[in-house]
Amino acid sequence: MTELLQLRGISKRFGPVVACDAVDLTVREGEVHGLLGENGAGKSTLMNVLLGLTQRDAGTIIHRGKTVHVGGPRNAIGLGFGMVHQQLSLVEPLTVWENVILGDRGRVDRAKACADVEAVAARYGLPVDPLSRVDRLSAGERQRVELIKCLRRDPSVLVLDEPTSLLTEAESAELFAVLRRVVRAERRAVILISHRLAEITAATDRVTVLRRGRVVHTGRTAETTPPELARWMVGREVAVEAEAAALGVLVAPAQAAATTTAAPVLRVRDLRVLVGGTPRLDGLSLDVAPGEILGLYGVEGNGQDVLGDVLAGLVTPDGGTVEVGGQPIDLTRPGALHLAGVGVVPEDRRTALVLDMTVAENLAMKAPMSAFPNRRRMRAAAGRLVEEYGIAVPSLDAPARALSGGNQQRLVLARELSAAPRVLVAAQPTQGLDVGAIGDVHRRFQRVADQGVGVLLISTALEEVLALASRVAVISSGRIAGILPAEEATGERLGLLVGGA
Structure with a gap:
C-alpha cells in the first residue's frame, strides 16, 4: 500500500519533559493504524503536532509524498487532517446541526446542514437528531456528534482518540466496519488511539506503541496479541485473567456472587x-x-x-426515594447525599473538579473545614494522596486543568475514596485510562468493597462489569430490565435484557 502520511523524527519538549523523542510513524492508504501507549507516553502530543495544535521542536511531516508545514488547526483541516478528541468540545446550549457547522464560512443554511448531518449519520451508522439540543443528549450521543462533526469535513487522515469509550459494543463494531470499508474504497487512513487492546487487535491493520515518548514497537496487528501489546506499553508481563478488563477482553467471572442478608446500604x-x-x-x-x-x-x-446525576445531587427527581444506610435522603437539599456518605466519580471527570483551582484545593474540596486549619496541612494531605494514587502533577499548586485526563480521573478518585464513603457511585470510571491505570482503579474498587463500601459501577464496558461486579443490573428505557448474578451474566443474556426482553 502507498504511504499516505509519514511523521519523521518528531520531537517535542515541555520544559524539562520530553513528550516526543524522535518519533517515526508511517500510515498507509486504506489502513486503520493503531496508536498505543500509557497516559503520558506522547500520543496526544504527537497528534497535536499533526493537527497544528502544538508546534514541533524537530521533525518532518510528509503527506502524499510532499513535505508539509502545519501552521495551525485550520491549516491542518485544509491538508485533510481531522481529529475527534477524547474530551468533547461541543457547545451545549446549541443544537446538533449548529455544533456541526461551527467554524464554517459563508451563509448558514439550516436545511442543508441538517441534511448533511443526517447523511453522515446514515453513512457511518451514527444516528442522531440534528435538531436536538446537545445539553439534552446522553454522553454517547454527544460522542456521535463529535464524530459526525469531523467526518463531515471528509478528511484523508482521521485521528480518533478513544472514539468508542461511550459507545456500545454493537455501535463500536458497526463504526469500525464502516470506517474500514470507507478508508479502503477511498484511499484514506485512520489513526486509532484506544486503551481497549482487544479493540485495537480487532479494528486495526498495523499498530505503533509508544512508551515514554519513544516508539518501542511497530508491526502488523495480526501478528501480535493484547497481552503482547500490553507488555510493550507498560514494560512488564501482563496476566490476561488478572487484567482482562484493562485489556478489553471478556472472561468468565472469577467466582460466584456471595450472598448477603445485610440491609442495603443504598436503596433506590x-x-x-x-x-x-x-x-x-x-x-x-x-x-x-x-x-x-x-x-x-x-x-x-x-x-x-x-x-448518576441524581446520586451526585445534580438532578432532583420528579418522584421516588433514595435511602443510605436505611435513612431517607432529602434530595432537594444541596449536599445531602455527600453528608450521608455517598462518594461520586462522575462520567465527565471535569464536572467533579474546579479546573482553575489547584490540585491541593480540589483534593481538599470535600473535607470538613476542621480537617485543614491551615494551608500547610492541606498541602501535606494533598501530597500524601498524590503519592498514594500515583497522580502525575507539575506541582500541588498547578491548576487541575493542567493535568491529563487520566490524572484528573485519579484526582477525583483519590478525593472521593479518602472521604471514607459508605457508598461509591462510579460512572464510566476508567474511560480513557491506560492498562496500568485501569488495573489500579479496579483494585481500589475491590479493596473498598472488601472494607464494606457498597459500590454502584455504571459502565457500558461489558468486560469491566463482568470483571468486577457480583451482580449485574441491566437498564433499559429508564427502568431495571433485570438483575443477574455474575456467574449467570453471559453476553447473550445481558444483550437480551438490554433489548428489553
Missing part, C-alpha cells in the same frame, strides 16, 4: 425523572449491599447518566 425506589416531558428514569429501583459491587450495564441513553 421508584425513581422518576422527566426531561422535557419525556421520562428518562421511569420507576427505577435497585439495592446495593455493603461490600457489594453492583454493575449497572446498558446502552447509552437509557437513563444511567441521569441516575
Whole structure:
C-alpha cells in the first residue's frame, strides 16, 4: 500500500519533559493504524503536532509524498487532517446541526446542514437528531456528534482518540466496519488511539506503541496479541485473567456472587425523572449491599447518566426515594447525599473538579473545614494522596486543568475514596485510562468493597462489569430490565435484557 502520511523524527519538549523523542510513524492508504501507549507516553502530543495544535521542536511531516508545514488547526483541516478528541468540545446550549457547522464560512443554511448531518449519520451508522439540543443528549450521543462533526469535513487522515469509550459494543463494531470499508474504497487512513487492546487487535491493520515518548514497537496487528501489546506499553508481563478488563477482553467471572442478608446500604425506589416531558428514569429501583459491587450495564441513553446525576445531587427527581444506610435522603437539599456518605466519580471527570483551582484545593474540596486549619496541612494531605494514587502533577499548586485526563480521573478518585464513603457511585470510571491505570482503579474498587463500601459501577464496558461486579443490573428505557448474578451474566443474556426482553 502507498504511504499516505509519514511523521519523521518528531520531537517535542515541555520544559524539562520530553513528550516526543524522535518519533517515526508511517500510515498507509486504506489502513486503520493503531496508536498505543500509557497516559503520558506522547500520543496526544504527537497528534497535536499533526493537527497544528502544538508546534514541533524537530521533525518532518510528509503527506502524499510532499513535505508539509502545519501552521495551525485550520491549516491542518485544509491538508485533510481531522481529529475527534477524547474530551468533547461541543457547545451545549446549541443544537446538533449548529455544533456541526461551527467554524464554517459563508451563509448558514439550516436545511442543508441538517441534511448533511443526517447523511453522515446514515453513512457511518451514527444516528442522531440534528435538531436536538446537545445539553439534552446522553454522553454517547454527544460522542456521535463529535464524530459526525469531523467526518463531515471528509478528511484523508482521521485521528480518533478513544472514539468508542461511550459507545456500545454493537455501535463500536458497526463504526469500525464502516470506517474500514470507507478508508479502503477511498484511499484514506485512520489513526486509532484506544486503551481497549482487544479493540485495537480487532479494528486495526498495523499498530505503533509508544512508551515514554519513544516508539518501542511497530508491526502488523495480526501478528501480535493484547497481552503482547500490553507488555510493550507498560514494560512488564501482563496476566490476561488478572487484567482482562484493562485489556478489553471478556472472561468468565472469577467466582460466584456471595450472598448477603445485610440491609442495603443504598436503596433506590421508584425513581422518576422527566426531561422535557419525556421520562428518562421511569420507576427505577435497585439495592446495593455493603461490600457489594453492583454493575449497572446498558446502552447509552437509557437513563444511567441521569441516575448518576441524581446520586451526585445534580438532578432532583420528579418522584421516588433514595435511602443510605436505611435513612431517607432529602434530595432537594444541596449536599445531602455527600453528608450521608455517598462518594461520586462522575462520567465527565471535569464536572467533579474546579479546573482553575489547584490540585491541593480540589483534593481538599470535600473535607470538613476542621480537617485543614491551615494551608500547610492541606498541602501535606494533598501530597500524601498524590503519592498514594500515583497522580502525575507539575506541582500541588498547578491548576487541575493542567493535568491529563487520566490524572484528573485519579484526582477525583483519590478525593472521593479518602472521604471514607459508605457508598461509591462510579460512572464510566476508567474511560480513557491506560492498562496500568485501569488495573489500579479496579483494585481500589475491590479493596473498598472488601472494607464494606457498597459500590454502584455504571459502565457500558461489558468486560469491566463482568470483571468486577457480583451482580449485574441491566437498564433499559429508564427502568431495571433485570438483575443477574455474575456467574449467570453471559453476553447473550445481558444483550437480551438490554433489548428489553
